[in-house]
Amino acid sequence: MRQVYVLSAAMTKYGKSPLSARELALEASKNAIDEAGIKVNDIQAGFIANAFSLSEKQGHLGPILMSGLGIPDIPASTIESACSSGASAIREAWVNIGAGIYDCMLVTGVEKVSQLDTITATTYFSFGSDYIFEGACGASFPGLYGAIARAHMTKYGTTEEQLASVAVKNHENAFYNPNAHFHKKITVDDVMNSVVVASPLKLYDACPFSDGAASAVLCSEDFLRKMTNGPSSKAIKILASGRAGGTGALHQRPDLTTLNAAVLAGKEAFKQASLSTKDIDFLEVHDCFTIAELVALEDLGFYPRGEAAKAEQEGQTKPSGETPVNPSGGLKAKGHPVGATGVGQIVEVFEQLNEMAGGRQVKDARRALTHNVGATGGSCAVHIFEKNN
Amino acid sequence: MRQVYVLSAAMTKYGKSPLSARELALEASKNAIDEAGIKVNDIQAGFIANAFSLSEKQGHLGPILMSGLGIPDIPASTIESACSSGASAIREAWVNIGAGIYDCMLVTGVEKVSQLDTITATTYFSFGSDYIFEGACGASFPGLYGAIARAHMTKYGTTEEQLASVAVKNHENAFYNPNAHFHKKITVDDVMNSVVVASPLKLYDACPFSDGAASAVLCSEDFLRKMTNGPSSKAIKILASGRAGGTGALHQRPDLTTLNAAVLAGKEAFKQASLSTKDIDFLEVHDCFTIAELVALEDLGFYPRGEAAKAEQEGQTKPSGETPVNPSGGLKAKGHPVGATGVGQIVEVFEQLNEMAGGRQVKDARRALTHNVGATGGSCAVHIFEKNN
Numbered sequence: 001m002r003q004v005y006v007l008s009a010a011m012t013k014y015g016k017s018p019l020s021a022r023e024l025a026l027e028a029s030k031n032a033i034d035e036a037g038i039k040v041n042d043i044q045a046g047f048i049a050n051a052f053s054l055s056e057k058q059g060h061l062g063p064i065l066m067s068g069l070g071i072p073d074i075p076a077s078t079i080e081s082a083c084s085s086g087a088s089a090i091r092e093a094w095v096n097i098g099a100g101i102y103d104c105m106l107v108t109g110v111e112k113v114s115q116l117d118t119i120t121a122t123t124y125f126s127f128g129s130d131y132i133f134e135g136a137c138g139a140s141f142p143g144l145y146g147a148i149a150r151a152h153m154t155k156y157g158t159t160e161e162q163l164a165s166v167a168v169k170n171h172e173n174a175f176y177n178p179n180a181h182f183h184k185k186i187t188v189d190d191v192m193n194s195v196v197v198a199s200p201l202k203l204y205d206a207c208p209f210s211d212g213a214a215s216a217v218l219c220s221e222d223f224l225r226k227m228t229n230g231p232s233s234k235a236i237k238i239l240a241s242g243r244a245g246g247t248g249a250l251h252q253r254p255d256l257t258t259l260n261a262a263v264l265a266g267k268e269a270f271k272q273a274s275l276s277t278k279d280i281d282f283l284e285v286h287d288c289f290t291i292a293e294l295v296a297l298e299d300l301g302f303y304p305r306g307e308a309a310k311a312e313q314e315g316q317t318k319p320s321g322e323t324p325v326n327p328s329g330g331l332k333a334k335g336h337p338v339g340a341t342g343v344g345q346i347v348e349v350f351e352q353l354n355e356m357a358g359g360r361q362v363k364d365a366r367r368a369l370t371h372n373v374g375a376t377g378g379s380c381a382v383h384i385f386e387k388n389n
Numbered sequence: 390m391r392q393v394y395v396l397s398a399a400m401t402k403y404g405k406s407p408l409s410a411r412e413l414a415l416e417a418s419k420n421a422i423d424e425a426g427i428k429v430n431d432i433q434a435g436f437i438a439n440a441f442s443l444s445e446k447q448g449h450l451g452p453i454l455m456s457g458l459g460i461p462d463i464p465a466s467t468i469e470s471a472c473s474s475g476a477s478a479i480r481e482a483w484v485n486i487g488a489g490i491y492d493c494m495l496v497t498g499v500e501k502v503s504q505l506d507t508i509t510a511t512t513y514f515s516f517g518s519d520y521i522f523e524g525a526c527g528a529s530f531p532g533l534y535g536a537i538a539r540a541h542m543t544k545y546g547t548t549e550e551q552l553a554s555v556a557v558k559n560h561e562n563a564f565y566n567p568n569a570h571f572h573k574k575i576t577v578d579d580v581m582n583s584v585v586v587a588s589p590l591k592l593y594d595a596c597p598f599s600d601g602a603a604s605a606v607l608c609s610e611d612f613l614r615k616m617t618n619g620p621s622s623k624a625i626k627i628l629a630s631g632r633a634g635g636t637g638a639l640h641q642r643p644d645l646t647t648l649n650a651a652v653l654a655g656k657e658a659f660k661q662a663s664l665s666t667k668d669i670d671f672l673e674v675h676d677c678f679t680i681a682e683l684v685a686l687e688d689l690g691f692y693p694r695g696e697a698a699k700a701e702q703e704g705q706t707k708p709s710g711e712t713p714v715n716p717s718g719g720l721k722a723k724g725h726p727v728g729a730t731g732v733g734q735i736v737e738v739f740e741q742l743n744e745m746a747g748g749r750q751v752k753d754a755r756r757a758l759t760h761n762v763g764a765t766g767g768s769c770a771v772h773i774f775e776k777n778n
Contacts, residue, residue: 001488001490020521035712051448054443054444054513054516056520057512057515057516057520058519059441059469059516059517060473060514060518060637060763060764060767060768062470062763062768063519063635063636063763063764063767064519064637067519067637067638067641067767072634072635072636072637072641073633073634073635073650073653075633075650075654075768076634076768077469077470077474077477077481077768078468078470079466079467079468079469080448080449080467080469081466081467082448082449083451084586088466092481092484094467095490095648096484098488099390099484099487099488101484110602124443126445126446127447127448127449128449130453130456131412131445131446132409136446146547225483244462244463244464245451245452245455245461245462245463245465246452246461247452247456247461248453248461249456252456252461260462261462261464262566264462265464289580309577349439352566355760374451374452375449378452378453378456379451379452379466380450381464
């Protein structure tokens, strides 16, 4: 395997958009190509990350995007892994470039859901879990994470206020992210007083339904050398890519307070990179609900079981803290356009490692980890990145 | 890139099934694992090929399948590339094993559409083409292939009877394939007298809506050596994998009588394998409509432009002819469960190269080519295989 780089990463604003998935994907892709400083013809292949484009009556997004970019000959498949589609697509591009099949690839994640009413959109999310055994039996997607939260509270004494503190911190971070879905600082009381969605989770414990797209241009060392003039490049190194699965349904698991896919993917990534948690300067983790951020930090080994909540409450996970988590605002406040999310996490890493993150900048960040979960942990991909200049 | 092998390939019967996609995928996967003679725990990762599982309210099929097999930790993403999803998934497994990421992978293609009425199913197919510019404007999926057929007739003098001869041959072949959707020999008159679907294409020019699944176990040479005792293995070699794209919509193309994605993917595959058409003993091509088989044979260079139709009529493409095409019965008569099709083509190659094909056996077949097209040519993947014993 050759060393693989993220040459550029860019995104659309997340939120409610009048654009279709094809338009959003095109916008993010063009932004990433511009940021990379390459010609569109340098792209040799692509992956699209998407979960729900059939809701817009359009599958087969690869040729739609490549035709839109004016390079219809370029092959591009769609990768779906529920909410971890984005990181899964990044991983397959990493494999293709690492293997020497291609030198330059475009990965674009996209989702468009605002044309669906809330009930329908929530139902679509449940198609990522085990629908026959969960969704069809009335276990909504928030309901499943509600069960995880309740189990965590029972086992470790985690409180609703501690969950709320995750939302408060991520809204604070998103306030400084111009591409975030929300730009509204909130308080613990705001969360506690918001409507209950699936007890103990309230509306402000949940990420929004977002439209949006994010793109990254990945390349080989050879390509990077040809395109840039030494250390001034913004390219970042992919140090590791870990990937694992978990049971489709929650009833198949002995313990609801951990996502085994994340534990395994995290271990694989740290092993590949020969690094440990103390070597990571900040994380972007999959906080589709506030509880998910706590479980992520414990699954990845950043905090012992049951101790992430206290760390969040103490401010350790703020951009200025010792373990900054989701400086972008996370899924919770930056937004969660399903197929785009895993790629969007890498946009944040790209901006942070290149000191482009403004008011949410993590000081002296050199290494970052991304953690992207499919549904309730049926899939997980963990990547580790390093500054290259 | 390391040499990659198809250790085994197996399928369900294609046709109308009472089973769901998850059950079909499980059945084909178990068959392939049994045929490979491996333990389920030997599988290190997987890809699912699927286009329409949301119609059953289930996405994220990877963990559903792996949980069903009893190996939930194993990562598996879904790959969608419309009707070429199957070959695209095979290609990505080829890349992963070739790169040394994994030694043994499961690729399972699956589709379940018989729960949809005919109009809805036809509409789903149009989601693979450019829906805004085609489907939404009334250009149905058969209509698009009708336009291709009409262009071919106009440019080369191809006749409706010649198109019909493709269907007659493929139904004849499927008669000897126990897993085929249809077991009914037909005549040119039967085709000519069948209802017009999209002039000049009639019902018997079109493949059916099929349910079904197909699986293949791919492995490295190291793995193969550990699992088998020399030349008795049924494993077949993957000599080449070509992949390319084409415009999403037909109106963006200068010539409707060729799919540029197939031309490019074919050239890439032949170049990789250092082979030419005369080295191929038989082909499985993407005959979603009879015209598609003719275009495939011309795009891949097996016949000069405008001459495939005469060859079909003369019987050159029968299993006993000089260029056997679709001995399985093809999409036309073996059936076309969208996500499964590209993997199912490899099941036929596996059976033919191991002389397991009974009444449709191509004598002394040592090398085969598969050609799997996404929608109207937005994507194409071409693979070349060789007998290994």
